[in-house]
Amino acid sequence: MxxxxxxxxxxxxxxxxxxxxxxxxxxxxxxxxxxxxxxxxxxxxxxxxxxxxxxxxxxxxxxxxxxxxxxxxxxxxxxxxxxxxxxxxxxxxxxxxxxxxxxxxxxxxxxxxxxxxxxDINDNSPQFKDEFITLEIHESSMRGARFVIEEAHDADVGQNSVQQYSLENNEHFILAANGNTVELVLDKELDREKKKEINLLLTALDGGSPQRSGTVVIHVTVLDANDNAPVFSQAGSSFMTELIPKAAHGGSLVSKVIAVDADSGQNAWLSYQILKATDPGLFSIDLHSGEIRTQRDISESDSMKQNLIVTVKDNGQPSLSATCSIYLLISDNLAEVPELKDISYDEKNSKLTSYLIIALVSVSTFFLTFIIIILGVRFCRRRKPRLLFDGAVAIPGAYLPPSYADVDGTGTLRSTYNYDAYLTTGSRTSDFKFVSSYNDNTLPADQTLKKSLSDFTEAFGELEGCSEVR
CATH class of the missing domain: 2.60.40.60 (Cadherins)
Structure with a gap:
């Protein structure tokens, strides 16, 4: 009620x-x-x-x-x-x-x-769910591969919500954002052997004023792919030479091969095997250690030279391999096996020959250059006097004193004459040229001036083979 x-x-x-x-x-x-x-x-x-x-x-x-x-x-x-x-x-x-x-x-x-x-006001910043985002990407991933990233959340709405994303500059990735989908795009192929881990900074930005942002670190772990073949480490070459005593017993350690693989994990697990041998029953190799041992005692009937071809394989898919040639010489004395010298020093002799050829070419080039320079210098020295003479470059010579006399007594020399003598450089004769006189009167063409050799000697010094000036 x-x-x-x-x-x-x-x-x-x-x-x-x-x-x-x-x-x-x-x-x-x-x-x-x-x-x-x-x-x-x-x-x-x-x-x-x-x-x-x-x-x-x-x-x-x-x-x-x-x-x-x-x-x-x-x-x-x-x-x-x-x-x-x-x-x-x-x-x-x-x-x-x-x-x-x-x-x-x-x-x-x-x-x-x-x-x-x-x-709404812009009072909230974009936020990612976690502080770190972890990605595992195989180094065999092709360029253009996409990896989805969880988007950021902003409690604000409209223009104050998340409007864009930004990825810091890096070598391998670019950003693709379309609406609520955010993806990392592989722009350059990865190489785990060079860089195992990559850290990227992703920033989310809203459209408010003032603009707010939130960040997250993307940690990329590069997973290994079997992209590297094993490599033998001995001396950086593909062959080895070993000496075996004639009295070696079965089980004796003869040699050991070592190979390395730049990959990791099971891609770097290596196994050894003898592919080919001169005497297949004489030697064996350990599957994992690479130790080569005799399977029986060495006998006199065994060939002095034994050749082995050893292969190493990794455990990747597909498996990669490498080979190495080993030359085994059964002897107690190196003098008994001259072939060892030939095997060991072929490469050195090849390098020495190359050095000798280079040295010979260098010396020949230097010698030819030197000869060309010498010839050029001598040619220039010979041309110099001719050039001076052709250019009418006159060099003042000795002064002839006014002591000429009328030898024939004809009285044609009515006054005293002075002459300037000019000689060219490099001249090897006693010729000289009359350039001018200090008197307006001229000597008749049919007359000759004569002077004794001793008079010229006083003025010029000793001149051989010349007693007359015309």
Whole structure:
């Protein structure tokens, strides 16, 4: 009976409320506004006097929660923020966030619904789920291979959410982001033997102002592929030479081959085997250590020269291998096996021959260059006097004193003549040239000046084979 009365009272109250309910009012505000911030003037919007809100005991209720987000300033009739409003807490990732409020007025009873549209601000940074992202990529992966990366999350919405991604510069990867899909694209093939691990920094950026960002480290582990064949380490060559005593017994250690593989894991597990032998029953090799031992005692009937071809294989798929030739000489004295010298020094002799050829060519080139230089210098020296003479370059010579006499007594020399003598450089004769005289009178063409050799000797020094000047 009491229950029925309670239900009836609630029904009557609801009918009374609906009878006095009025239209909705709507306001817009940003989240995280400070307490006391003004949302709007509710008294003015309702057409009420400022004091009416106080006399009618106006209050604000929030639908569906006991939290009191808004309040009324009765003195000014303003709707103000009472508590922190966090859009992400109220509405999560919804595009629209509306906070329902109710204004209750008494005397008479009135109910006004208020819709508060909470606007998002850029108060959250993009975040990745983990601080580190781990990827394992085979070094055999082809260029263009794609690897999906988990996207970042931003609690903000719209333009304030994640808008773009950025990958720091690196040698091997580029970034491809399309909508909510983020992928690493292999731009350069990996090589585990050069780099086993790669760390990349991925940044997510939102579109808010100021812009916010979040980062994550992508740790790439490069997995090995069987891309390297084993290599024998002995002296960096593909053959070996060993000397075996004639008295070696069965089981004696003869030699040991060692190979290495740049790969890792099972791709670097090596096994040895003899492919070919001069005497197949004389020697054996350990599968894993590479030790070569005699299977029986050495006898006089065994050939002095024994050749073995050893192969080593890795355990990769497909398996890679390498071979090595071993020359075994059964002897107690090196002098008994001249072939050993030939085998050991063939490569050295080849290198020595090359050096000798290079030296011979260098010396020949130097000698020819030297001969050409000498010939050029001598040619230039011989041409120099001719060039000087052809250019009419005269070098003053000795001065001839005015002591010529009329030998025939004809009286043709009526005055004293002075002559300047000029000789060319390099001249090997006693010839000289009359250039000018100091008298206007000239010597007749049919006359001859004569002077004794001793007179010339005094002026020029000794001149051989010349006694007359014409």
């Amino acid at each position: 009491d229950f029925w009365i309670s239900q009836r009272q609630q029904h009557l109250e609801l009918n009374a409320v609906s009878e006095f309910a009025h239209g909705d009012m709507s306001y817009s505000l940003s989240e995280e506004m400070k307490q006391g911030s003004i949302i709007g003037n509710i008294a003015k919007d309702l057409g009420l006097q400022t004091g009416a809100l106080s006399t009618r005991r106006a209050r604000i209720d929030t639908e569906g929660t006991d939290k009191h987000y808004c309040d009324i300033n009765p003195e000014h009739g303003e709707l103000i923020v009472a508590e922190r409003i966090d859009r992400e807490e109220l509405c999560g990732e919804k595009a629209s966030c509306i906070l329902k409020q109710e204004l209750v007025l008494e005397n008479p009873l009135e109910l006004h619904r208020i819709s508060l549209h909470v606007q």
